[in-house]
Amino acid sequence: MPTADRSSWSRAKKPPIEIGDLNEEESIKYLTEIHKITEKVEELYQLVGGRILELKDVANDFSSGQSIGDIREKILLEAYNKLNSAKILKNQKHHEAGKRVIDALLRSKEINIEEFRKLFENE
Template sequence: MILQPHEDQPYYHLISGEHGTGKTTLIKIASKEKRISFTGQLMQKFKTNDSEPKISKWEIAMRVLNHASTVYREKHNKSMVIVYDNIDCLVHTNPKILDILQDDAKRNADDRKYIAVFVSSEGSVPPKNAVAWSRADTPVIEIGDLSERESMEYLNKCRIDETEAKKLYELVGGRIIDLVTVANKSLKGKSFEDIKKNILMKVEDKMSAAKLLKNYQHYEVGKIVIDALLKSKELRRTTYEEFFDKPEVANEILEANVFSYHPEKNVVTFQSRAVEVYVQEYSINEGSLLE
């Protein structure tokens, strides 16, 4: 257990999973000690007038943190565990701060002062930080979707009949946040067709944001990637990137949550079952698939 460490506990971990798979919830359940929003407090404390954090003060903060970890170990005879949740938020907003956190965690992997746990959404695990992730003592821990059996058990416990539950599962798969959403709508009397239309409208918003709809900028390359995924279910990251003229475009589309990168296997898939349903049931050649 990462949050209840033993003497030989690895000192660098990366937990990855799509939004809505329950990463933060699981961490809160697993942690039995008081949780403090370290990054949240420091972001408020170290901001300048132009709202840009002072990097030098972050570096000072890391030295203080290292000292605190030494004191903690002396007092409790075990390592302090630091969880950096939602680090993907820093990729675009404060990449320098993310670099500082990772560099310190890399050094700590050798010095073994505290246990660092980085939690990120899969599509946002930045390739440029691959060297830092490689210092993790264990493989990436991926929090995935529920199995069909687990999903059906959940829907049945919500008092949704077997036939309706099966249709809901086939629509959204085992993504817990989506299961909760469709279960609540079903219990409120919404028809399956209305629920399905609402889910697919949200997918279409993602397709639009990724500029993958007909007459949009990335429509042609999007068709190629989608066709490949429909045939093989997953693509090696390098194979996915080869479809694009520029790596930054490949990353831009990946971050739009139509496709998902899984660092544990180094592959790209559809972001969710709902996305797969969208492209299976409607031809992307139709432009807006809900017209």
């Protein structure tokens, strides 16, 4: 069993590179040039924004014949399942703290681990 000091993360010589979201123009270019999608490109972009992994997923789903509505439903179901798993849906254990975290994320786009812990302090 690997120990923390022998993990691949601890052996990394450089910190990981964070790749930000693509802007709308880059996303459209990615969908049209890489995935060869010529229709409903803007709608696909609107579903997930410029997050490259999500763009890839919706492009693959659309190319396999799924409708925009089906893809949207899949995304919403995945989000629901994640919120349910975290117990932050209404009447669940972490609902109030979850609302605070989501509000903080909507305001600043990111929070550090200490702020996150403070938001769950009384949970």
